[in-house]
Amino acid sequence: MIIVVGSGIAGLTAALSASRAGQSVTLISKASLLESNTRYAQGGIATVLPDLGGPPEDSVESHVADTHAAGAGLGDLDPVRILCTEGPDRVRELLGYGTAFDRRPGGDLARGLEAAHSHARILHAGGDATGAAIAYSLACAVRESDVTVLEHTFLADLVTDDGRIQGIEVMSEDGVLRQIDCTTVILATGGAGQLYAHTTNPAVATGDGLAAAWRAGAVIADAEFYQFHPTSLAAPGNFLISEAVRGEGGVLLDNDGHRFMASVHPDAELAPRDVVARGIADAMRTHDGAPVRLDATALGDSAYLARRFPSIDAACRVHGLDWAHEPIPVTPAAHYWMGGVRTDAWGRTSLPGLYAVGEVACTGVHGANRLASNSLLEGLVYADRAARAIDRCPSDWPTFPTDVRIDDSAPADVTPFDRAELQHQLWDHAGLVRDHDGLQIADKQLRSWRADRTTIAGREDENLRQAGLCILAGALARQESRGAHYRADRPSTSGRFAHHINLERAC
Template sequence: MATRVVVVGSGIAGLTTALDLAARPGVEVTLVAKARLDQSNTAMAQGGVAVVTAPTDTVASHVADTVAAGAGLCDVDAAEVLCASGPIAVGALIRRGVRFDRAGEGLALGLEAAHSRERIVHAGGDATGSAIASALIDRLDDSGVVVRENTTVLDVVVERGRAVGVRLLGDEVLVADVVVLATGGAGQLFPFTTNPAVATADGVAIALRAGAVLADLEFHQFHPTSLATPGNHLVSEAVRGEGAVLVDADGRRFMTDVHPDAELAPRDVVARGIAEQMARQGGVPVRLDATGLGARFLASRFPTIDAVVRSQGLDWAREPIQVAPAAHYVMGGVRTDLWGRTSVPGLFAVGEVACTGLHGANRLASNSLLEGAVFGYRVAEAILGGAPAGSFGEAWAPRLVVAVGGGDEAFGRSDLQHLMWSAAGLSRDHAGLREAARVFARWAAPAPTDAKSAEDANLLVVARAVVASALARTESRGGHFRRDFPQSDPGSAVHSTLVGAPHA
């Protein structure tokens, strides 16, 4: 009898999982995408894939950089799995048609913040994610994977404690032996984000309602440099890696006063440094000065960014461009083991929606695409019986309970986003978080009558969980900064965990 698998999400994690499963006999795979297949965080990713390929680099160095960026909360075993498996995963991407940029006989390598070596492979200059997504989507044609685009998953169907399928908008049920959540991020919790419109925290909310354990939702990474224009288009960290610097309204380079690594400090440090400088200059965005790199280099190395910048009437080869932080990546998510298994039998999670502990409190740049490729393969292996038995252990037992229902007031998405930005954005405190929690408790999740109402319901559930997690962590660490607890507490270097309840 065939194993029926439903994979929800069409980024690198979902596509890798689906393709690897479909290549095995006796597996029937259905891939469900909320919008078009190419609408994902993966397709928008610019910088590249962090992987050890140079003879001067080592897996141990990549692990050390990952752990250091994670601010004391990385799962070292997860980091070792990621970094050691990286070259194999990138090789698989190349075999599936991804054409990474080359330098001579080898792959071209870039440098990004908090990396001790040049190890970022890229494609199309700054179009790495698009190149990966296109290549993997092309592979679906002859794979046998059944594709359902423009299809909204409302919930996982759980019977006798096990996931047995998914319920779609319109009440259709896709029956499955295994469900894989690969739904990506949660940037739409905030009004300013580099994420696409589809990044509405769906998988986290779906898992919460299914009874799965979540972890580390207070750790949200805000990318330091998005264009300070509508749309918050990402300006890749690789631009700073190539030598661009951040300057204030007077043209003074200010990050040298914030951290020894200046513009290449960990992302949370740079983002807060920019926010603090913006506050000092009345909210005016800071500027990214790439003029020293030259027009020809900018156009060839960063063609996507160059086109966007110039489409807005700016010439970044001649004058600095205004940038500001924007929500980018959530380190937490559905708690999984190193094979993607959640606390609900039959339910797996992979990619940004999952939390293995790999990223700790602050993801190392360009580890996200690699995570999708590495752990997508591992999820497929686990589903096929190729993974050892595992256990979550006491360290991951749920400590918080958050309401997935309750409230009777209608709300607008913009209201939720702006409240999240002010109360749970780059910096937080008890008063702001407590007030946000009170407001969210009053609001009622809309009935899912269409895709947008389903998304709004998911955003509310996850907003409650983020605020609860942020309130419980009375310290500052990585992407979580408390104005009222500005220092890290060594005794608090533990993962936050929570589950849902109808009324908490």
């Protein structure tokens, strides 16, 4: 039996692909089948489909070049080429599952332009509800398949014997633990946005899969690279304001009403996400922390914005904002973790029997900074590859060198865990701007805590603490600035660090 943990685009795709290949599959979801980061993805999915109305001048090689450039010299070219080459066929499969991508008059797929893309290749559905549309179509397909689905089932730990996967331990909502035996686990548990005080991620994003893999001895890579989306609504909940708004002409204004990004980067609002996010943070610091404003008033009238961006329009109205007539307040928020459980091009980790796909994995595709709308595509492509690899790959598993071993032995005086304090420690010291002293302060604080693992909430807390240690270890080891990792005390990019930093737990 194959166990897939997670029900976003990567988990649903892995389960369907493995089931189609004749495998017995059980899919485990921490909450309901539809609750995942995928459900909240707005902007779209990037792929090159010229036969379905894409720009004739676009090409797979152009998508490869854009993805590689966004990675700030750290993206691995072979995995990037796999992503962009296999992506079109996987998107066609989504169409086959009934995903209702938006279309232009005449039937061609509608496309948008987003930051750092050289062509308009972003497919969207329901205007700004792309992730929800994809999740719904895949979840319906899973429900109609032979996949066994266990909802409201929490991954407590991976079970290993002699360095190989032997199953998983799960916890029910009433706190009861049980073991499910298997020899193959595909982790698709998503990211860990709940590490930060401000995040676009849902409450379920607590790094459960990464922390479980780290405890079991798997190698973690690129943990220092956490992407902060430049524009979340500066209101409770940090509702995501899609990059597509800026792609269609929305501009950023500081608190004095001046457009500031043109002086930060030649591409202004369409610069890479890390550049825009830091530009916004600098503008906010200049104005005593006041949010900047996203001006979409030139895009169209109220009816157009409600039609093109229905989710954003509804969120604005909930907060009493009329974005067709006035700029809206925005701030950066933690959005996507480029780092994760290190894998090869087939999703295989350093732990035999364990695969990782989607945001929990580090394939090397994103490098130091993910290109907009490549995350859903990665979930599709590499989940399918992992499912195919189970029967096709040789028995020898990849090995990765270890750069840093993290000793997480308990201190003499353990203090009670405080999730809000953890979120503020990481926001202040391991967020958009870092330095050695701040990273050390946060590392010392996280090491002093232990969470109560007798409940799901307590286990989530401990997973966040351990995931945070990985971010801090990677950020301390990378003594340079690159992509989403910016150190004020090391502002230059150094050739000495043009490589992945691999982390492992010290036993």
